[in-house]
Amino acid sequence: MSKPVSELDLETLTSPNKSIFHLINWMQGLELLHWSMQCEHCPNVDMEFKKKRDIADKFAWRCPVPACRSTTSIRAGSIFQEFPKVSLAIWMRFIQKWCEDKLITEIQNELRVVGFVGKKTLSAMCRLMRRLCDFKLIDVPVVPMGGASAILEMDESCFRKTPKYGRGRRPKPIWVFGIVQTDVRPAIGYMTVVERRDQATLLPIIERCVLPGSTIHSDQWAAYRNVHHLPNIVHHGTVNHSQNFVDPTTGVHTQHIEAYWSRKKAKLRRMRGCLPTDLESYLKEFMWRERYCRTSNEGLQNMLKYITEKYCM
Template identity: 40%
Template sequence: MAGLLSTIGKHTASEDSAFEYLVEQGLLAKERRCSKCYPAPNLSLIRRSDIADGWTWRCSLRGCRTKVSIRKDSFFSQSKLRLTTWIKLMYLWASDIPVTKVRCHLDDGECSTTTAVDAYYLIRDIYTGKLLASPVLLGGPGIVVQIDESLMRHNHKYNRGRGPLDHIWVFGMLDTSLSPGVGYMEVVDKRDAAMLLPIIQQHTRPGTIIHSDQWAAYRDPAARLPTVACHRTVNHSRHFVDPQTGAHTQAVESYWNSVKSKLKSMRGTTDGMLPGHLDEYMWRERWGSGANGWMNAQTAYNSLVRHICTMRMRRKIFYVAVYV
């Protein structure tokens, strides 16, 4: 196994070790009950040499013998990939390995690029769902949040998609009290007050100080938004930093450079995928970073495992039979 995957080597040595690990992590059920029998007995785990997983659940009643996949109602139920391969793919994603490079880290024939793309799509559902369940909140009493919009001139894969005149604007906010800064981004159809001010209100804590340029949509948010205590601007046609208030947007502009550098490294994307890529960037900032604030593969992997388990519980995916 390649060095990158050595950390999870003991969990991917065999399908049995993968199954035991995923049960231990709460990603697969450790027990089930039969949905057809009353009172419902626990299903028994039996060895199956004719299936890739190697195990299946079976009702212990002689007149039933209902069989249930160990993947039923789990994150892995939508895929036929081996569980060992799934663990590897999760770690490769956490390590920020592009989907086009996944096969370089796997055994020959273990996973096609198309299948890896499908797996990354399923992981996207997890981090996007986590962001929806835990809305981003920035700032707070006396904390400066810089805001700005940026034009995303990304390349289109396969030369498909909207032309260069159909610009995609992203509105961004950066909490400057943290190092490195932590932000929020959202694709916007318009850059007017009706579009941008509700986003500021939704993603800032009470008492936040806003720094921005003098774009008209930002006019006087402190009087219009309950969470904004103060608004300071900088006139970029004259200064990079306002000489009187010290207001500037240099941190959020640096943030845009980092985001665009990440998108550029992907060698193009599609318009429909851009929001997902922004979500991934924000997820990694919050749950994929080490103690020093920089992104860390092991931290991201542990968070991914935890969030898959959390989403599974939230959606009541753990199998429970209810009898009246």
């Protein structure tokens, strides 16, 4: 996908009164769907793009060999073969709404002009988007970060929503450890769910995620006591949060990461929380959005480009 995707084209072509042929053609042009298809039964035979009235997509690939005549979906080998019952128009608008960082209920409402999709399907589609975020962060790792002259901030934060009127056993808290860069506004960072907040858990993460020569700031949590011994840390500055937010002599503070946590938690609150087992994947989504979706249009371009790279090339 070389040229940017026009949101206007997307909205026009996915309108209910538009012919699906133009939408398919446009999606093929963007390499979201394949331009050509070979028959899996006949070696080196290119299939023909044919009208097929009895299916929702209205078109299919058909093998021209008379003895074969097998057909293949136009969605074969594309992301759209996942959730085959979701129309291409809905699928495209879903990706657009997801990039706008809408909640599932909001996405469902806004898709109503093109069709109905159940919340279960939408939440599974969102999970697929989070998986793509995860893949992208594996392809282009966000850590290690920092380096000579860089100042990083680290912190752990409790992400488990404690039920106010819950009965019985209180659920185990869920801790997330994070490191942010302080030279970018708003801060971008790395975060991961941790089983414990002890030295044995946190030091290896800091060693893996921080480039040599970095300065790192944190509060005085006991597990950080030996951070200055790590080979990649040149200086570890701390602030005693029981006394000050900013250390009066050194100026050390952790306000970037605190603002970072509150942005992430605001999103989770808007979602009314998430399943504990899904949290790590949401952290990946948040990290992806910080880097590739600073505006919804940037997100749409990056996501569609990544989809073509992952599926159609």
